[in-house]
Amino acid sequence: MSISAYDAGQARAEFSTPIDAAQPHGIADWRVRVDPTGGDRTPQAGKRPRLQWSDLVLWLLPLPLVLLLVLPLVALGWRALTDGALTGEGSAALREAMALTLKTSLLSTALIVVTGLPLAYLLARREFTGRRALDVVVDLPIVLPPSVAGIALLLAFGRNGVIGRWFAEAGLTIGFTTAAVVLAQCFVSAPFFVRASAASLQRVQQDLEDVAADLGASPWARFRTVTLPIALPGILAGVVLAWARAVGEFGATIMFAGNFPGVTRTMPLAIYSAYGGGDIATAVILAAALLAAAGLTLGGVRWAAGREQR
Amino acid sequence: MTRRGPFNGKRSGTLVLIALVVLAIALLSGGAGAESTGWPEACGNASPESATPRAHEAAAVPFPTEGGDLTVFAASSLTDAFEEIGDAIEADNPEVSVTFNFAGSQTLVTQLAEGATADVLATADAASMAMAADAQVVTGEPQVFAGNVVVLVVPATNPADITRVADLSRPGVKLVLAGPSVPAGRYAREAMCVVSMTAPLGWLEGLKGNVVSEEEDVRDVLAKVQLGEADAGLVYATDAQSAGDAVIAISLPDGAGPMVHYPIAAATDGDVALAAAFIRYVRSDEGAAILRAHGFLAP
Missing domain, CATH: 3.40.190.10 (Periplasmic binding protein-like II)
Structure with a gap:
C-alpha cells in the first residue's frame, strides 16, 4: 500500500475502521492526487506557493503555447461578437444542428457508458488472454485520424461493408442515417470513457473490496457500495471526455454518415458547410456557439467537482 | 453508516436524474430531417450564366526563366x-x-x-x-x-436499378448532391428543375425527398456513389469519366443540363x-x- 506521508496518518486511522475507510477524504484525496484528470482538485491546492519573480523564466517558454491556445479562441469570440451575423436561415441551421448534436452525442454517451463500464471493469480487474491486445484496440481510435475512422467504418458498416452488406440484404442501410452518426461518435469517443474508467477502477484498492467481502457483501454490493463510489469521479470525468469528443466528431461522420440537415449534419458539419458555402458569418456564429457550450460544460464540471470535493 | 465521500448518496442520485432528464429532452427535441434546400425559386427560369467563350491562344507564353x-x-x-x-x-x-x-x-x-x-x-x-x-x-x-456538363452517375452494381433521370424520384432511392452553394450542386438543381417541367406532377418533390446528403465538393458526391453508399449522384461528366468502370454515367435529357x-x-x-x-x-x-x-x- 503506498500512501504518501501527507495523509498517511489519516489513512492509517481509516484502515483501523475498515468499512469507513472507503468513504472519507483520505482515500479520495490519495486517489485524486494521482488522477491525471483531477486538475486543481489536488490536495496540495491550498498549500501551493504563490507565483514568484524567479518563475519568470518558467513563463517565457510556455508563453507562445499559451498564446497559441488562447488567441484563436479569443479571435473566434471577437469575430462572433463584431462580425458574426445570423440570418433567419442561419439560426434555423443552428437550432437544427444543435438539437441533432445534443441528441446524438447524449445517445452515444449513454451507449458508451452502458457497454463501456463493464469493459473497463474487465480490463482493470481481470487477467485474461488477449487483455493486452484488447487494451491496445480500445485505445486505437484515440490516435487514429478521423479519416481512417471514416474509411474503416465504411468498410465495416457501409452498404458493401463486411457487416453492412448483411444489413443491406435485410433492407437496412446505416449510411446517411442518424444511426450512422451515433456509430461514428461511439467509435471515436468510447476509448476516452473506457480508458478513464479503467484507470479509475484500477486505483480502487483491492483491500477495501476484500474487507467488504469479509463482511459478507455480495459482489454486486461490493461494486455498488465500495468500488463505484470511489471510482466515480474518474468515471464521470470519462463520461464528460467521451461526450465532448462525440460532440466534436467530424471526419468519420462526414465520410460515413453523410451531411444532411436534421439527419446527419451535426454542429461540426454545419460549421464546415457554412464555411464551404462561403457563409463565414454563420460559420463563426456556429463555432462560437459550440465553443461557448464546451466552455460552459467544462467549467460546470470543474465547478461541480470542486463543490463535491468540499 | 454515514456517507460523506464524493458523488455518493443522494447527490449521485440527483446527478443521474439530471442526466436522464437531459437525455430525454434531447431525444425528444429535434425531429424529422429538413428537406433538401437551395433549389431555384421557380423551376425553369434557371438560365446558365452568360459567359463569353474565348478562342484558344495560339501558343503558350514561356514561364519566367527564374522559375x-x-x-x-x-x-x-x-x-x-x-x-x-x-x-x-x-x-x-x-x-x-x-x-x-x-x-x-x-x-x-x-x-x-x-x-x-x-x-x-x-x-x-x-x-x-x-x-x-x-x-x-x-x-x-x-x-x-x-x-462541362452534368450527368447522373450510379454505382457499377446499380443497386437501385436506375436507368434514367426519371427514376430519381422513385421512393427509397438514395440520391447524393453537392450542397446548394457548391457550383456542382447549383448546376444539378438547375438541371433537375428543367427536367421536372416535363415530368409528372410531384416528381421534383419525390426527388427532393430522396436527397440523403449534400456534399461540400463534387468529388465527395462521386466518392459516395463509387463506394456504392449512394444509389445515384449528380456530378460532372468529367468526374464520371475519372471514375472509370466504378460508375455508370447516364446523360441528362437534351437541353436539361446547364452548360458548365x-x-x-x-x-x-x-x-x-x-x-x-x-x-x-x-x-x-x-x-x-x-x-x-x-x-x-x-x-
Missing part, C-alpha cells in the same frame, strides 16, 4: 486534368514547381478571402469567380477556359508572371488537349 513556386486553387472537378497540366509544365520548366489546392469553388473563395495565398484561381462557375472578384482576391478579367463554364483568373496577391504563364498554358492548344482528354468541353 518559382506556383500555387493554383482549382475546383475539385479539375483535379485530374490540372494535375496532368502541372506535370506537363514542370516537365517543360524544371525550375517551376506547381502546387494545387483542390476544393469546392466556394471553399476556395472563402479560403482566399480569409487570407490564403495563391497565384491562380480556377472555379467551376462564374458566380464563385464573381464572389472572388467582389472580395478582391482575384485581379483582371476572368477567362473561360473549359466547359470554368473561369480562371490571377490571384491578387500572387506572382503575376507565373500566374499569367499558367493561365496562358491552360488556354493554349497543349492545355486544351489535356482538358479535352479528361472529358472537358471547349469553352
Whole structure:
C-alpha cells in the first residue's frame, strides 16, 4: 500500500475502521492526487506557493503555447461578437444542428457508458488472454485520424461493408442515417470513457473490496457500495471526455454518415458547410456557439467537482 | 453508516436524474430531417450564366526563366486534368514547381478571402469567380477556359436499378448532391428543375425527398456513389469519366443540363508572371488537349 506521508496518518486511522475507510477524504484525496484528470482538485491546492519573480523564466517558454491556445479562441469570440451575423436561415441551421448534436452525442454517451463500464471493469480487474491486445484496440481510435475512422467504418458498416452488406440484404442501410452518426461518435469517443474508467477502477484498492467481502457483501454490493463510489469521479470525468469528443466528431461522420440537415449534419458539419458555402458569418456564429457550450460544460464540471470535493 | 465521500448518496442520485432528464429532452427535441434546400425559386427560369467563350491562344507564353513556386486553387472537378497540366509544365520548366489546392469553388473563395495565398484561381462557375472578384482576391478579367456538363452517375452494381433521370424520384432511392452553394450542386438543381417541367406532377418533390446528403465538393458526391453508399449522384461528366468502370454515367435529357463554364483568373496577391504563364498554358492548344482528354468541353 503506498500512501504518501501527507495523509498517511489519516489513512492509517481509516484502515483501523475498515468499512469507513472507503468513504472519507483520505482515500479520495490519495486517489485524486494521482488522477491525471483531477486538475486543481489536488490536495496540495491550498498549500501551493504563490507565483514568484524567479518563475519568470518558467513563463517565457510556455508563453507562445499559451498564446497559441488562447488567441484563436479569443479571435473566434471577437469575430462572433463584431462580425458574426445570423440570418433567419442561419439560426434555423443552428437550432437544427444543435438539437441533432445534443441528441446524438447524449445517445452515444449513454451507449458508451452502458457497454463501456463493464469493459473497463474487465480490463482493470481481470487477467485474461488477449487483455493486452484488447487494451491496445480500445485505445486505437484515440490516435487514429478521423479519416481512417471514416474509411474503416465504411468498410465495416457501409452498404458493401463486411457487416453492412448483411444489413443491406435485410433492407437496412446505416449510411446517411442518424444511426450512422451515433456509430461514428461511439467509435471515436468510447476509448476516452473506457480508458478513464479503467484507470479509475484500477486505483480502487483491492483491500477495501476484500474487507467488504469479509463482511459478507455480495459482489454486486461490493461494486455498488465500495468500488463505484470511489471510482466515480474518474468515471464521470470519462463520461464528460467521451461526450465532448462525440460532440466534436467530424471526419468519420462526414465520410460515413453523410451531411444532411436534421439527419446527419451535426454542429461540426454545419460549421464546415457554412464555411464551404462561403457563409463565414454563420460559420463563426456556429463555432462560437459550440465553443461557448464546451466552455460552459467544462467549467460546470470543474465547478461541480470542486463543490463535491468540499 | 454515514456517507460523506464524493458523488455518493443522494447527490449521485440527483446527478443521474439530471442526466436522464437531459437525455430525454434531447431525444425528444429535434425531429424529422429538413428537406433538401437551395433549389431555384421557380423551376425553369434557371438560365446558365452568360459567359463569353474565348478562342484558344495560339501558343503558350514561356514561364519566367527564374522559375518559382506556383500555387493554383482549382475546383475539385479539375483535379485530374490540372494535375496532368502541372506535370506537363514542370516537365517543360524544371525550375517551376506547381502546387494545387483542390476544393469546392466556394471553399476556395472563402479560403482566399480569409487570407490564403495563391497565384491562380480556377472555379467551376462564374458566380464563385464573381464572389472572388467582389472580395478582391482575384485581379483582371476572368477567362473561360473549359466547359462541362452534368450527368447522373450510379454505382457499377446499380443497386437501385436506375436507368434514367426519371427514376430519381422513385421512393427509397438514395440520391447524393453537392450542397446548394457548391457550383456542382447549383448546376444539378438547375438541371433537375428543367427536367421536372416535363415530368409528372410531384416528381421534383419525390426527388427532393430522396436527397440523403449534400456534399461540400463534387468529388465527395462521386466518392459516395463509387463506394456504392449512394444509389445515384449528380456530378460532372468529367468526374464520371475519372471514375472509370466504378460508375455508370447516364446523360441528362437534351437541353436539361446547364452548360458548365470554368473561369480562371490571377490571384491578387500572387506572382503575376507565373500566374499569367499558367493561365496562358491552360488556354493554349497543349492545355486544351489535356482538358479535352479528361472529358472537358471547349469553352
